[in-house]
Amino acid sequence: VVAQKIVSKAEGRYVDLAKVRPSAHAAALAAEVGKDSRLVEVILAESRRVVRTKPGVLIVEHRLGFIMANAGVDHSNIDPDVGAEPVLLLPSDPDASAAGLHKRLTAQFRKRLGVIITDSWGRAWRRGTVGVALGVAGLPALIDMRGRPDLFGRELRVTQAGFADEIASAASLLMGQADEARPMVLLRGLAWADAPAPGATLVRPPEEDLFR
Amino acid sequence: VVAQKIVSKAEGRYVDLAKVRPSAHAAALAAEVGKDSRLVEVILAESRRVVRTKPGVLIVEHRLGFIMANAGVDHSNIDPDVGAEPVLLLPSDPDASAAGLHKRLTAQFRKRLGVIITDSWGRAWRRGTVGVALGVAGLPALIDMRGRPDLFGRELRVTQAGFADEIASAASLLMGQADEARPMVLLRGLAWADAPAPGATLVRPPEEDLFR
Missing domain, CATH: 3.30.1330.100 (CofE-like)
Structure with missing residues (x-):
């Protein structure tokens, strides 16, 4: 049993938020849920659609069909050296x-x-x-x-x-x-x-x- | 870790379907989901409300707050000797x-x-x-x-x-x-x-x- 995080890291599934330009849709949704609009842009790019929202919560249908929070895009346990503001996606x-x-x-x-x-x-x-x-x-x-x-x-x-x-x-x-x-x-x-x-x-x- | 079923059995949480008289509401819901109306009566008595239904599926909010199928009322692994048509409820x-x-x-x-x-x-x-x-x-x-x-x-x-x-x-x-x-x-x-x-x-x- 292998944690997703090390597989994603091995596959280089990083996105640097510092380089993301959020769309107007991502910015509006980010304001609604109280999240970083660049992070929401990355989440939407990994998703088929938004399932539920409330302040602090963004549940989506991931492009692989998983119903989950934030499309699995994650900040924690990421080495800060890989980018200015790195986040990690699920394995493709x-x-x-x-x-x-x-x-x-x-x-x-x-x-x-x-x-x-x-x-x-x-x-x-x-x-x-x-x-x-x-x-x-x-x-x-x-x-x-x-x-x-x-x-x-x-x-x-x-x-x-x-x-x-x-x-x-x-x-x-x-x-x-x-x-x-x-x-x-x-x-x-x-x-x-x-x-x-x-x-x-x-x-x-x-x-x-x-x-x- | 102990299976619910042996706890329910030890606590005598049996209901004999042969003795259950379904309400009109239970009968209508039973027809909708294709289940025994007496079983649906027992499920409703264990529930706060019905959450979702489709043919073959009855998801309820159990009186303890669990969102689950059939309020946990179960036919399987029940000794037929305890009643004519016994089912088993969750522990109270x-x-x-x-x-x-x-x-x-x-x-x-x-x-x-x-x-x-x-x-x-x-x-x-x-x-x-x-x-x-x-x-x-x-x-x-x-x-x-x-x-x-x-x-x-x-x-x-x-x-x-x-x-x-x-x-x-x-x-x-x-x-x-x-x-x-x-x-x-x-x-x-x-x-x-x-x-x-x-x-x-x-x-x-x-x-x-x-x-x-």
Whole structure:
């Protein structure tokens, strides 16, 4: 399990706010939510649309379909040397980044392994951030339980478990969020029967979604 | 970490659908979502209000403030002997249930420990269920990071981590959802500095909430 931040850094996903010229739309939205208009410009460029706003909060649909705050554009734990006012974007394709890491790690260690690139997100209805899986390779992002029996032989009502998201949350307990400097966690002993599937399968399609 | 289901069973939170008389409102809503009208009656009795519906889906605000499907009323893994058509409700007060377990386990083992009562929930925008913390005792449901520095001394933007929810998701990886019959998981080695706080602190108050 690898933190999004070190993947983004390795991929050079920096933007220097000092060089950003905000559009009129970004400036108006920035005034509404009380954020830097150049930061809002960067967030909008990473997004398909704005989902919800209130002072201090800007929830968007990221270009990859994630509903999240600030399109994942982040100030924290960024080395000030990389620009005058640097911010960091999500990896351009987290599933591809995970697949690349998976390929190299599998070649190196010759073991069956999975790679998850994680971030910490706030949630609707619940306080506090939790780890989520942005990119997944070598393991199933979801575990399908359709048709599996319960203890008394009754078929299960709930059909899919968010396997990679639960792994991301487990790893997040150990990674921390502040100055822990622990951007990777190795989990051993997990088993799965389902075929590998990327993190994109965790994104609920708009037509299934009741909260957009 | 203890599964909600065994706590509910220990507390006798069964309702026999065979004895439920649905109201006209429950019958109309049941027709809309394609569910048993007696089940919908039980769900509504556990809820403050209906949040979203579509065929097959009934999202409510549970009387404890949780936004969740079916108010947690569940058919699976229930012994058919307890009634003609038994369903199981959430514990009436999961934080009180956790506190009771915490008191007895602390007296028994004379160790610093925490108790979390968990359930598996679907989420907005993401496919797949993840473990969440319903009741918490002896540990902080949220970890407050306000004012903590990042690696470069910059104050953190994100202020709270959903500690108990992340523990619930980690435990869920081991508990499973079907016929695993593993309703408890012991985690060792986790540390925290914050004061204990109940699961109720994880519920985002309506006035902070953008998705109700």
